[in-house]
Amino acid sequence: MKHNFDRFELKPFLIDSLNQEGISLPTEIQERLIPAIKNGQDVIGRSQTGTGKTLAFLLPMLNRVKPEEETTQFVITAPTRELATQLYEVCKSYADKSDKQITSQLIVGGTDRLRMIEKVKHHPHIVIGTPGRILDMLNQQALKPTHVEALVVDEADQMLDMGFLEEVDLIASRMNKNLQIMVFSATIPEKLKPFLQKYMKNPKQVDVDAKGASPKNINHWLIPDRDRDRKNILVNITKVLNPFLAIIFTNTKESADDVFRTLQAQGLNVDCIHGGMQPRHRKKVLKKLQDAEIQYLVATDLVARGIDIKGISHIINFEIPKELEYYIHRVGRTARAGWDGIALTLYGRSDQLSIEKLEKQGIQFVYKELKKGEWITIEKRIAPVQKTNHTPGPPVKSTKSKQKVKPGYKKKAKREMEQRENRQRRLKRKND
Structure with a gap:
């Protein structure tokens, strides 16, 4: 049974934001993961597009932000600039409703790198971006990992497919040992499991059925x-x-x-x-x-x-x-x-x-x-019948001999031809 968001004890500005968006009931993945994320537990959310996973991690993260501290507290990685931009816009739309200022920064390629370094040096509370650019900010010491409480890896299987998991690994290795890890993915491939085992401590895993998506x-x-x-x-x-x-x-x-x-x-x-x-x-x-x-x-x-x-x-x-x-x-x-x-x-x-x-x-x-x-x-198309390996032999040619034959030879030849045809029919039935 689904309940409204009041049971999660979220801050008033988040409830107000949900009401303005016309969202009154949590989805299955939100219902099952928001309490765990609020409590700092590692989580794995296996779900398809359209299940509400973005708010499943954004709501409890925004609820935990300490606005009075000028430190980067949460980092979210996404495999593409477009997805990172979308996450940033959703995050900002909710954060802007807070009475106390919650800052966020988008870090992706295709933008002025030096300007981005300057913005990150102001320690936004939440950093959202692609793995390569976030790792670059860490290497430039613009992004300080000391106070980061949680790292989100969104669309982890796509990270793996696009070759970004190694960069995510390097990002996670820079964070403190008590880092909370949240991984969201449509599938959990075998090649992803070593990363999960390396960084996650007794994670709560939630699988949302694809049919619901x-x-x-x-x-x-x-x-x-x-x-x-x-x-x-x-x-x-x-x-x-x-x-x-x-x-x-x-x-x-x-x-x-x-x-x-x-x-x-x-x-x-x-x-x-x-x-x-x-x-x-x-x-x-x-x-x-x-x-x-x-x-x-x-x-x-x-x-x-x-x-x-x-x-x-x-x-x-x-x-x-x-x-x-x-x-x-x-x-x-x-x-x-x-x-x-x-x-x-x-x-x-x-x-x-x-x-x-x-x-x-x-x-x-x-x-x-x-x-x-x-x-x-139209009617359901049936798969075409596959051809068998049997290839019928060439037809037996009947040629008349110009030579004179002994009496009874024609009957014997006819009988042999019938026997040969019968053998071919039996062989064909057997192969079929």
């Missing part, structure tokens, strides 16, 4: 490519959708660029974002999204992990993600705040196993096809 008001459509060029299919889809905002997910940066150029050539209001782009361009695209100036956004899974973009009406999976957990991340971008959403996924012959695994996770797909500008529901 995919809103019930999402319609999941599967669209067969029938071995045709998917870009042509996508163009036809855009002609009938007319979404408020649709995100088109691809698995690679190269594919994203290719799809973007195709849609741009069609005259669509489209933009593109992925990890291979310059920070300035990515920031510009996100600003255009927030101002509702884009109708189609082509993206890799960089956007799926934690970036909160409002007003997404459609998700289009140009490809099924190789890591199926990302399907939940992708579709979780739509159907927010009680709105409905549609997730369209293009698939081919090789995707049948992935589809079956997603169905076992509770995803209910509807098979659709676009014909003459109209959506029609």
